[in-house]
Amino acid sequence: MTSVKSLAAKPWIWSFLAALLVWLATIVFTGGHGAGGMVTAALSLAVFTVIVGIGQMFVITLGPGNVDLSLPANIGLASAVAMKVMGGSDSMIAAGLLAALACGAAIGAVNYLLIWALRIPPIIATLSASFIIQSVDISYGRGLQIKPPPGFADFTNWQISGIPVLAMLTVLFTIGAGIALQRMIYGRSVLAIGQNIRAAWLAGVNVGRIRFLTYTLSGALGGLDGALLAGYFRGANVDIGNEYLLASIAVVVIGGTSVAGGKANVPGVWGAALFLVLLLTMLNTFGVSAGVRLLLTGLIIVGVITAAGGEKAVR
């Protein structure tokens, strides 16, 4: 009984419950058909949201106003860069992944440079950067239709007894992110800055360096995500990252991370990502039109945020 109580007190449990509910509603509708396949599909798609979600989570945890709006453009550019470097050959997979990571990390570093040098809110900095990245991507990716190397495409689609390998690796990665957040100096510093940037600075946290690292990390994860997406969907494209602006922010907030900063929740990102993917699957299964699907997705997100509620402002 006490374990149930302590479980209910965890903010991330609600996102998993919501995902479970949506899953149950769908299999009731289909009469139990495809229940397992749905979980497999949800896991493979949720991976991409989780990877950028973790990056966005660290950024949002830095405190009010910190958010990375350049992720969609970043994902689009990195997917093109990765495919170009790999050039369809299996021997270049590692080089392509490294190139995508470097491209994303560079974008993140530039984001922080703008925030630091122009002293502008991160929203505007990452927004202006994303304008420029978008154009670079459109111009660079024009006519670029390189397929991923077969080995890479197979790897991103690889499953072992119904569980995508990429999902297993991402679970390991999220455990690592959780340890980094709670047990390492870097993560504790991020939390400290989010709780009170001045106090953190007075306590000797190198605020500038931590913020720089966080934006670079978010950028690098965006880049990695772009490469993996291009592998999974067998081709890069400018719009490949578009849906990850809403998704990356939504999974962080639905997952129980405080938008006011200073309080992060790693498992919640997984629950929320599964919830969002399963929600889309459910609406598709019900056979609703594109308009109704968008409408319901929006309404449910607003509803969930409203139910979860905001933090009471401390001051």
Place this chain on the structure above:
Amino acid sequence: MTAATVETGLKPSAARGSAARARLLRGLLPALSLVLVLLAIAWLNPRAISYFGFSLMLNLAIPIALATIAQMFVIAGNELDLSIGTFVGFVGCVTATWLKDAPLIGIAILLGSIGIYALLGALIHLRNLPSIVVTLGMSFVWQGLAILVLPKPGGKAPDWLLAILSFKPPFVPFPIMAALLIGLIVHLSLMRTSYGVILRGSGGNAAALRRAGWSLLKTKVVLFALAGVFGVLSGMALIGITTSADANIGNGYTLLSIAGVILGGGEFVGGRVSPIGAVIGALTLALAASPLLTFMHIPPDWQVAANGAILIIVLAARVLISRRER
């Protein structure tokens, strides 16, 4: 982030003079950037600087300016509206269908959507929600509704709307006149009335307003309702110009409107906004994005980048000025 607003009582008069000059320069920055873009256009293509040239180049300036004003109201309350673009698209679809075929229902839908905006303001205040997430969710709602209203591009603008927007006043092109009028009206009502001060104060120092007995719920609702009103005007103006609608027609306006407010001297926090600056910012973006690039023979791929670059340049100039302000 900018702490330059703090007035530090006793200063030598020379320093105070230079600070005042810097503040003046800072206030003139939006106009200065517009003049620079105009000069560049005049230098590249002198024939563009004419009645006809301006009417053509500033074709879409009216809806952009109106959307920017809508965003400005939201930013004045320290929030951000990421749904204004799809909202403009939704209004456009309603304008090209219901408002033409059944005006009464059309008007009811548009008024209802303004009501939804007001409710969103109340919701964000009462539940203390992050406006970014709520409006990001709403952007899907408006997009979905737009597709439901108009599944395929088409529809037609009401005749009276077409008549208004093809109005050709003597000497001054209509877009410039309309932009001036919009800027002036909003300036007078937000910057020169006592409730305007309260509205901006809700972004500047909410705690002080609450202690003074003002309802923060009411200010947030009014700010969001005003954003809804100007979003509706923007969507209608857009359809009056393009004559038919498409569910995705307004999608670019979210980012353009935020960029316009910031270019126009608005601050993200603290309720520091400027209606006239916002209109000037919108005009600068409208001119710089497409006509200037065309004259410079830069492919349209780089249009979006031009917006980003202008934003960064103006913000960099602002930092240089603010440094002197201290």
